[in-house]
Amino acid sequence: MEDELIDSSQLSLPRKSVLPGAGFFYPDSFDEERAEERAREKLEDAAVAVVTDTDADGLGCVALVRERYDAALDVADFEARIKERLRDDDAEEEDEAEADDDEEEDRPKSSVALVGSSPYSLEDDLQRVADYAPDGIEVFVCDLCPDKYEYVEDELEALAEMAGEVHWYDHHQWKPEVAESVRDAGVDLVVGESDEECSTDVTLRELDYDFDERFVELAAVTRDHDLWLNEDPRSQDLADYAYWTSKEEYVAVAGAYGADLPPVVEEYIAHRRVEKENLIEAAVERAELKTVGDWTVGITYGRCSQNEVADALRENGADAAVIVKPAGSASIRGSEDFERAHEVADFVNGGGHPKAAGCKPDIYDDMLDYAHHWTTQGATTKRVILNAFERVAETAGDETGDTGETDEAGETDETKSEE
Incomplete structure (x- = not known):
């Protein structure tokens, strides 16, 4: 396949909006x-090693742990690279900065190793630390929550056996039996209140260190x-920057400057936001509103920033928003009137918070399924997720005594239109 095709x-922009990035087309083995x-x-x-989500x-x-162990990398090198990117107007960075991550091999290494992970790769990343880190290493697992203990059982127990200490700091909603099993494996698990704290809050509180005010x-x-909450405009800058740049760059810059990012980073963010806003607009324009039970669900498709799209759909009358991505996954966002996003995700191979969750339905058997996904703008994935909303609506009806009936076949408008 020619590189230009991916x-x-x-x-x-219209084509970019409906297709996944280049990294999607690399085989998992690679x-x-x-x-x-x-x-x-x-x-x-x-x-020290930190296995963490990469938002x-x-x-x-990671920035907090590196500060605690005096292991931050020099931020000047990263700032110089940002300036280079801004000078090269033709250089297009891929989401999550895959190319820049490759260049990290040329930079100095921190004694606090950053192992980027996700809910879908957590067990593999835990095993890598067990396989490659020195015996007695101190390990932190941050901002990650397994849906079932058996998903990480063998890998976590192997890690606990070779590590000196294993700390796990998170703020997602844990199932009691999963939390109990993780603690029984010898892990120091601390889970903050998911509607009051983020994982950075938990880490700040639990680390035995007098942090500078910028980290607070x-x-x-x-x-x-x-x-x-969206009360501080700087928070969107942090979220966008973490998504667009490399993991190591974000940690170095956030550790050096805190929430007040330097001018060169603000310029870089502004440069990237031009395309971001166009992709958001495209996703909002193709959205549909569906009635499921007592809720209005806004559902759309595209490569975009899901939080801003969800905000727009709520402004258009949606109680819940679903953004289906070209790579096959989906983000589910709730509101004050819908706090069951994690329940919907549970039905489609996912999980999360009451007002924010993610999933990837297990419906892609080969590339023809993905081709259908792109050309129909996620029709099958939309149908599966809307059916999950129907199941949650039935549960809500049982709790209130409402039958939650729809039409005779229990179908949504989406289901019927695709048949």
Whole structure:
């Protein structure tokens, strides 16, 4: 396959909006080989390891741990690279800065190793720390929550056996039996109140260290975005920057400056937001409103920033918003009138918070399924998720004594239109 076919920078915005980024087209085996190699290089001489989600909240935890252990990388090198990117007007960065992550191999390593993870790769990343880190290493797991203990059982127990200490700081809603099993494995698990704290808050509180005020403010502004408070405009800057740049760059800059990002980073964010706003507009324009039970569900498709799209759909009358992504996953956002996003996600291979959750339905058997996904703008995924809303509506009806009946076949408008 020619590189140009998967190079997003060569696509018009309408096409870019409905197709996944270049990283999607790399086989998992290739990604796994790169992940193994990077983990080995980062971990072999590390004194501390942090396995974390790679959004602003998870990376904020890393900034705190590196400050605690005096292991921050020099921010000047990263600032110089940002200036280079801004000078090169033709350079298009992929989401999550895959290309820039490759360049991290040329930079100095921190004694606090950053192992980026996700709910879908957590068990593999725990095993990598167990395989490649020195015996007795101190390990932190941040901003991640397994749906079932058996998903991480073997890997976590292997890690606990070789590590000196394992701390797990999170703020998602844990199932009691999962939390109990993690603690029984010898892990220091601390879970903050999901509607009051972010994981950076928990890490700030639990680390035995007198942090500078900028880290206290960093946690507060990170919380503002992560809990969808949206009261501090800086929180959107942090979220966007974490998404657009490399993990190491974000940690270095956030650790050095806190929530008040330097001018060169603000310029970079403004540059990237031009396209971001266009992608948001495209997703909002193709959205539909569906009635499910007592709720109005706004559902759309596209590569976009899901929080801003969800805000727009709520302004248009939606109680809940679903943003289906070209890569096959979906974000579910709630509101004051819908706090069951995690229940919907549970039915479609996902999880999360009452007002924010994610999922990826297990419906993609081959590339033809993905081709159908792109050309129909997520029709099957939309139908599956709307059916999950129907099941949650039935549960809500049972709780209130309402039958929650729809039409004779129990179908949504979406289901019927696709048949």
